[in-house]
Amino acid sequence: MKKLISGLVFAFAISTGIAQNLSVSIEDIDVKEGYFFIAVFDSQEAFDKKETPHKKRINASEIHKPIIFKGLPKGKYAVSVFYDTNNNKQLDLKASGIPNEPFGLSNNPGLGKPRFEKISFPFEKDQHLVIKMRTTKPAN
Template sequence: MARRLLPALALAIGCTASAAVLAQAPGRTLTINVGNVRVAKGNIHVDICPQEKFLKDDCPWSGDAPARLGTTQVIVRDVPPGLYAAQAFHDENSNTKVDRALFGIPKEGVGFSNDARISFGPPSWKNAVFGYHVPQATITFKLRYFLGPSGPPAAK
């Protein structure tokens, strides 16, 4: 009896250890190309959120990069496989928050995965969700600005 139990126990421990390693997801890289950055000032901040954290300030994975005119690439590491939504903002004044005007309208650029539409409020989870299942992946979306210039200056 004990001999049959040991292989089963070893298999269960091995599966649990494999699940723990996968949950930590070392070596996984999600690259986010954030377009329509209007000025090379401040930072682009991206959060990668499971459904229960979407549109909140405490998403478990995030990344920042200095803003570059046009497109800024942000790398987020060690995200485990799953379904997520990305939310980003252009922190032009580097105060680590989205500055807002009257009625809560963002003063800085904001954007969501799948270029999910922003109309009379933030997008829904179903419009922003994407699957992340491979060790290296890239997603692309654009920022939207509601005040001031709507994007980078047009090329002459």
């Protein structure tokens, strides 16, 4: 009986569009070692605090496969990615606040402190994003 109820709840979620999948592909980086951190945020506050239940740590050898976030509710989201060059599990920043490690954001914005509104996108159904990684050149 529990399996029947679980199956009905899952079927209802799919039919009403409650649970969608977001797939993310990463471009413009070729590394074989280390880790990438990918996070999906639903607000400016969550983005600023770097708090979200939707995050993954991906081995660099797997980065050329789409990363799938299953069961996201409809809404507005932003995605951030960084390649952790020194394995400290955080995005290192220069004194100016510019990332010191390769990074990428949804909507592939220019440099500058990103605002959620600029990097967010409506999420109504299964969707695929392509994020281009960027690096910043060291100051001379």
